[in-house]
Amino acid sequence: MRHAADTFGILLRERGVQVTAQRVALMRAVAEHPHATADILADQVRAVIGTVSRQAVYDSLGVLVDRGLLRRIQPAGSPARYEGRVGxxxxxxxxxxxxxxxxxxxxxxxxxxxxxxxxxxxxxxxxxxxxxxxxxxxxxxxxx
Amino acid sequence: MRHAADTFGILLRERGVQVTAQRVALMRAVAEHPHATADILADQVRAVIGTVSRQAVYDSLGVLVDRGLLRRIQPAGSPARYEGRVGxxxxxxxxxxxxxxxxxxxxxxxxxxxxxxxxxxxxxxxxxxxxxxxxxxxxxxxxx
DNA sequence: ATCAAATACTTGACTGAGTCCAGAATCAAG
DNA sequence: CTTGATTCTGGACTCAGTCAAGTATTTGAT
CATH class of the missing domain: 3.30.1490.190 (Ferric-uptake regulator, C-terminal dimerisarion domain)
Incomplete structure (x- = not known):
């Protein structure tokens, strides 16, 4: 899936978001697991690039949501969930x-x-x- | 507001909910502060009957919501809020x-x-x- | 009115989700 | 390859809510 990873990199750059391994992995994790929680996404990212702090995950999700690359949904009684289908x-x-x-x-x-x-x-x-x-x-x- | 208090007692009894000072005070607090959080309601109740544990507030709110006497709303990015307008x-x-x-x-x-x-x-x-x-x-x- | 059983309340510890902070590491432009 | 900006790490912390065990209150049958 090299191609997909590149695509995410381009997407990030387009929106003025610095391109890092974590962020690309995050974008991919969200694409592969729509409506996943931050915890699940962190696990996915760790499976790919080894280790990420919880903080980095929250920070990146925050940035990506701000820049309109991800959408955050917060249903009652559940932690926040993220999806790549925006706009x-x-x-x-x-x-x-x-x-x-x-x-x-x-x-x-x-x-x-x-x-x-x-x-x-x-x-x-x-x-x-x-x-x-x-x-x-x-x-x-x-x-x- | 003696009358209102009685009304709440009757309401509770009708729904098979045991009538206690805390619950009556809670119903009243919700009626007077629609969309308030559990914390705000706890403060209101304390102002009326002296002291209530946080636990009692959560328990009672839970029961009252279950029996359809209150409605709980959980907007994204905010603690739960309660209102008496149900149905x-x-x-x-x-x-x-x-x-x-x-x-x-x-x-x-x-x-x-x-x-x-x-x-x-x-x-x-x-x-x-x-x-x-x-x-x-x-x-x-x-x-x- | 009384008393036992059912229900509710209190206290205090605990959890989950998320945030704050300060220092270390990494990135992208010049 | 240096520099200034951005991002990452680790740990402490907050906030909202739950769990558990013991005590108190309400209720319904006597």
Whole structure:
């Protein structure tokens, strides 16, 4: 997967983010494990480049999110999760039991995809939608 | 406010929740401070009945949420907040800068008020919507 | 009204997720 | 290859919340 690694390097440079082994490995880890937590990603990165501090992982995730290369989602009752699919304002469908998360396309796509019927004077820039339910696995496990 | 206190007692009993001074005080605190955090509520309760352990606050909030007397909301980057308005699946509008939270009526009203266009086999029971933006105060503070 | 059983509360230690800090290492331009 | 900026490391720390064991309160049956 040499090619993919290069691609990430270019992506980073484009956004003015310094290119380091950790960051490239992180980008790759996110691409391979969408909706993973910082811990899981740290493990993935360690599997590839040996050792990374937790701090470096948080720092890099922070930078990458800031520069719009990653998106952070923070569902209730779960640590933050990260995904590489940015810029299309899609939503998420999360299993109440096991936390399994899948993407759901937004019919609108553009950034506040829903209009509040009373904005209370706020300047709204995003409508975040989370669908809660039970995934197929948990449903069948529930009534055997 | 003797009357309100009685009302809360009756409410609790109706839902099969044991009536204690702490719980009544908690219900009242939530009614008076919608969208408050557990800490703020604990302080409110202490101001009324002297002393409460943090644990009691968390326990009671948990029970009250379970029995449908309160609703817990967990916005990204903030501790959990509680409100007494339950059963109508309204949404929230939160200030990115100061966290100020206001209720927004759900345009549709019914419980999963938005239908995902692909449910991935999930059994969806709720569509949670959070509008993110800047409140009037933070807007005017930003460009003086 | 009383008493036992069920339920709730207190205290204090503990966990998980994330942040802060200061010094060491690494990077990208000149 | 040097330099100044950026990033990484390790360790201490914070914040929000949970666990566990013992004590107190509420409740429902007498």
């Amino acid at each position: 299309d304002n899609h939503h998420h469908l999360i299993c109440r039991e096991c936390g399994a998360t899948v993407d759901v396309d937004c019919a609108v796509g553009a950034m506040p995809c829903l209009i509040a019927n009373d904005d209370h004077g706020y300047e709204i820039d995003e409508a975040e939608v989370v669908y809660w339910g039970r995934c197929p696995a948990c449903r069948s496990a529930a009534h055997p | 109508d699946n309204h949404h929230h509008l939160i200030c990115r800068e100061c966290g100020a939270t206001v209720d927004v009526d759900c345009a549709v009203g019914a419980m999963p008020c938005l239908i995902a266009n692909d449910d991935h086999g999930y059994e969806i029971d709720e569509a949670e919507v959070v509008y993110w933006g800047r409140c009037p105060a933070c807007r005017s503070a930003a460009h003086p």
